[in-house]
Amino acid sequence: MVFSIGIAFTNADQWNILPAQEKIGNYTNLLKCATYLRDSPEHRAKAPQLLGDIENNLNQTLNYFINIKNMLDEGVEPIDIPQTYFDGLYRSARKLSRVKLSISELFNCSALGYPTNLELIPSDKLEKIDSLITLSSILVNGRFMNKEELYDRVLVGYNITMDLANFFGKLEHDYEGYMNEVISSSQSKLEDLQMRFVGFENFxxxxxxxxxxxxxxxxxxxxxxxxxxxxxxxxxxxxxxxxxxxxxxxxxxxxxxxxxxxxxxxxxxxxxxxxxxxxxxxxxxxxxxxxxxxxxxxxxxxxxxxxxxxxxxxxxxxxxxxxxxxxxxxxxxxxxxxxxxxxxxxxxxxxxxxxxxxxxxxxxxxxxxxxxxxxxxxxxxxxxxxxxxxxxxxxxxxxxxxxxxxxxxxxxxxxxxxxxxxxxxxxxxxxxxxxxxxxxxxx
Known part of the structure; x- marks a missing residue:
């Protein structure tokens, strides 16, 4: 009875009435990890260089997609597009696989002593890198594809590369701001997982x-x-x-x-x-x-x-x-x-x-x-x-x-x-x- 009355003066909801300790631990460790990466001189020195490399690779890849797309827009047949464009696209995209591994290592919270199943770098971004690498290997033979099929694949690759370039470009140029966003989001999630007294707010x-x-x-x-x-x-x-x-x-x-x-x-x-x-x-x-x-x-x-x-x-x-x-x-x-x-x-x-x-x-x-x-x-x-x-x-x-x-x-x-x-x-x-x-x- 006392519990039922008392709950009326709290913000109790599905998230905080019986929160899973594992979930609290995940957000707590993500918060600590982001704080460490933001403040650690070692990581602050490594991150810009690594992110700069991936941004350069993405820009090179993007340029190849733009060149191929422009030629198709001008009515050039796939067979007449220089093979060097497709080979260059493949080489620049392949470099991303090594950079992806370095990113996974640098931003690995569990390896830094903060075990969590939450990610600092969204998994969909890393999956898009894999998709881009796969697509570039298919486009090596792009000169022998149907024009419409080639255009569709190039457009998909262009959109993926643009999204990745925007994300990693922002991360490179505002590394501290990105970590602050992760910290703020984690703090907000932890607050949502904590039932607290709210007085007469519910009334x-x-x-x-x-x-x-x-x-x-x-x-x-x-x-x-x-x-x-x-x-x-x-x-x-x-x-x-x-x-x-x-x-x-x-x-x-x-x-x-x-x-x-x-x-x-x-x-x-x-x-x-x-x-x-x-x-x-x-x-x-x-x-x-x-x-x-x-x-x-x-x-x-x-x-x-x-x-x-x-x-x-x-x-x-x-x-x-x-x-x-x-x-x-x-x-x-x-x-x-x-x-x-x-x-x-x-x-x-x-x-x-x-x-x-x-x-x-x-x-x-x-x-x-x-x-x-x-x-x-x-x-x-x-x-x-x-x-x-x-x-x-x-x-x-x-x-x-x-x-x-x-x-x-x-x-x-x-x-x-x-x-x-x-x-x-x-x-x-x-x-x-x-x-x-x-x-x-x-x-």
Missing amino acids: QRLFKDPRFYNSLYKTMLFVLTSVTLKMGAGVLLAIFYSSELVMGRKALRALLMIPWAMPFLLSALTWKFLFSPNGQLGQLLGLEINVREWDAFLVYNLFEMWLAYPFVMTVTQGALRGVPKEVIEASYVDGAGVFTRLKEIILPLIAKPVSLAAVLTTGASLQAFLVPLTINSAGPIGEICAPYVGCTSGYKNEMLIVFGYHRVMIDKEYGYAATTYLVILAIILLYVTIYFKLLKKTG
């Missing part, structure tokens, strides 16, 4: 989130509509089947308990199938629960009523058995009508147990989760706006519990989700407090 963010106000509005509206339906259906059915004039009432009451006995998942799948756009009731009523939010909201209410009315009916039936028959018979003698007896005698006598059922069903509606989630994941998705707050996109029928669930399952923001659940807890506690105060006041 401030929550109260500026249009999705929260939408979920609060939909939850309160759902409480109002679903509780009315549940209580109305349960109480009316209990009163109706309490009459001895109804034939087979015991069997009928047993049938009405089926929703209570069915597994929730079976019920949910049945309702989802029936009210889907292609389902029987969905087609009959013209419902589009995946497109129109109020169609889905209507189905939520009907499903919630179907799930909960057996409980309300059972409580009401138990309360009705406690109503003295003498009182009912006396009302007959006095000439009271059906509605008068219901209003003046029956409802006041069963008010306490029925109000308890109302409290419990209200609490259930406040925590609505599985109903919207199983019907259509609380959709549809669309623009959500809140006055004086702004607009964003999200699930239009998110209840408060579903809002918190989505922050965990979709956004992986555990601290933010915990903040949401604390607000929900506060709302429920406020509701229960008000109820007990009213109960105490009315005796």
Whole structure:
């Protein structure tokens, strides 16, 4: 409990709530390695010379690609291009293999005593050097290729060489700046892997989130509509089947308990199938629960009523058995009508147990989760706006519990989700407090 509350005041997310120590070690060692390479006089002396060599080789290679490309652009046939261009391209590209090995040795953090599986030089750059060497060996016979094929290969080589020249040129001319970028990036990653106290930042963010106000509005509206339906259906059915004039009432009451006995998942799948756009009731009523939010909201209410009315009916039936028959018979003698007896005698006598059922069903509606989630994941998705707050996109029928669930399952923001659940807890506690105060006041 303490942990759940405490997490609401942190930046807990998928990266820092249970960070892998290996990942922390990798970034820590990369940070140390980059710092060492930046500050070490020995490496600061070696790096410019090595990077200068690779830049010269790349520029030579680039010039050969440019010359071949220009000749092809001028309409020269491959067979008429001097073989020296292709041979020179091959020789300059082959030199890169030796330079690549030197780069791997110079920037090898593990060899420097900082073991990490992260790379100072991106692996895709080294792979491009290999691709360039392979391509140059193919282009040795470029004079005998189809013109279109040769042009495509030369263009690929030109683009690869340009990318490598830009990267290694920047590294040569701003070696310290590159290492500073690696250091800054590693520090940022390490901070992301550390869960820290953020105070009330999550609450401030929550109260500026249009999705929260939408979920609060939909939850309160759902409480109002679903509780009315549940209580109305349960109480009316209990009163109706309490009459001895109804034939087979015991069997009928047993049938009405089926929703209570069915597994929730079976019920949910049945309702989802029936009210889907292609389902029987969905087609009959013209419902589009995946497109129109109020169609889905209507189905939520009907499903919630179907799930909960057996409980309300059972409580009401138990309360009705406690109503003295003498009182009912006396009302007959006095000439009271059906509605008068219901209003003046029956409802006041069963008010306490029925109000308890109302409290419990209200609490259930406040925590609505599985109903919207199983019907259509609380959709549809669309623009959500809140006055004086702004607009964003999200699930239009998110209840408060579903809002918190989505922050965990979709956004992986555990601290933010915990903040949401604390607000929900506060709302429920406020509701229960008000109820007990009213109960105490009315005796």
